[in-house]
Amino acid sequence: MSEEIYLEKKTGYAIMTINRPKQMNALNTGIVEQIDKLLDEVEADPSIRCLIITGAGEKSFIAGADIGQMGTPGYQPADAHYLITCGYKVYNRVEGLKIPTIAAINGYCLGGGLELAMCCDFRICSANARFALPEIALGIIPGWGGTIRLPRIIGEGRAKDMILRAKRIKPDTALQYGLVTEVFEDVAALRAGADSLAQELAAKAPITMAMDKEMINRSVFTYNDLTDSLALSYCFTTADSREGISAFLEKRTPDFKGR
Numbered sequence: 001m002s003e004e005i006y007l008e009k010k011t012g013y014a015i016m017t018i019n020r021p022k023q024m025n026a027l028n029t030g031i032v033e034q035i036d037k038l039l040d041e042v043e044a045d046p047s048i049r050c051l052i053i054t055g056a057g058e059k060s061f062i063a064g065a066d067i068g069q070m071g072t073p074g075y076q077p078a079d080a081h082y083l084i085t086c087g088y089k090v091y092n093r094v095e096g097l098k099i100p101t102i103a104a105i106n107g108y109c110l111g112g113g114l115e116l117a118m119c120c121d122f123r124i125c126s127a128n129a130r131f132a133l134p135e136i137a138l139g140i141i142p143g144w145g146g147t148i149r150l151p152r153i154i155g156e157g158r159a160k161d162m163i164l165r166a167k168r169i170k171p172d173t174a175l176q177y178g179l180v181t182e183v184f185e186d187v188a189a190l191r192a193g194a195d196s197l198a199q200e201l202a203a204k205a206p207i208t209m210a211m212d213k214e215m216i217n218r219s220v221f222t223y224n225d226l227t228d229s230l231a232l233s234y235c236f237t238t239a240d241s242r243e244g245i246s247a248f249l250e251k252r253t254p255d256f257k258g259r
Ligand code: CAA
Pocket: 022, 023, 024, 026, 063, 064, 065, 066, 067, 068, 069, 087, 108, 110, 111, 112, 113, 115, 134, 135, 138, 141, 142, 143, 144, 146
């Protein structure tokens, strides 16, 4: 497994870490494919009874999909389509794991990062965490389930306030919205808290745990049939998405034309 993502096995649980701190732990195609492979490893090992997902360092959990990759010369809508559908499948896999999952959110939790966190059963964060689905600023939409899972978790009105305005929220608001269940004073305390929660969950009866999860997920399940991912793929064919991505990489304000 590459050094940009790794799985550490502890007693009873495992920690999956995205390790691209210079890119704020953004997810490129290779990393998404590797998450899929690591999930095979997690599912094959009965000693892993809980999975923590986190980002390396103290600044960012995951700042979304890799905008640098999207801005690479020659990057085609078909490349984006592959990344999006691969992410769609992998994220649904995370949500459907039989073992409990914890997103330990150690900083920026944006775009595809928040979408991954929302596939986890528990979201806990450090005080420096910031949450947003800012895709509209890039001329694209959150296509890894964000338009479906965010309203499911925080309600339609708040989700529109965040998504349509690319609004960034702090842990106190995330706690009030029910987007996280616990806030720790710093990243070290968060990591200790995640370990402790994982140990607690790993000690529970695995069959009951899997059934509880399945029943709860079924009770709140709204459709997730690839429509949002296909809409995101479409966005990558527009001039506005090229403008939004270029503007981000050139550190300027985008000028959207509606085409
Ligand atoms: N992809 C690639 N690189 C990224 C990145 C991303 N998502 N986010 C940050 N970086 C890179 C920056 O380009 C920058 O690189 P350089 O040093 O080479 O210039 C480096 O990380 C540090 O970023 P900043 O200089 O911007 O640092 P900051 O502290 O001022 O801001 C930030 C940090 C708030 C995370 C800001 O970088 C930001 O807003 N990032 C973009 C977040 C975003 O739009 N995410 C959505 C992506 S699209 C998506 O996820 C689609 C989907 O649904 C699948």
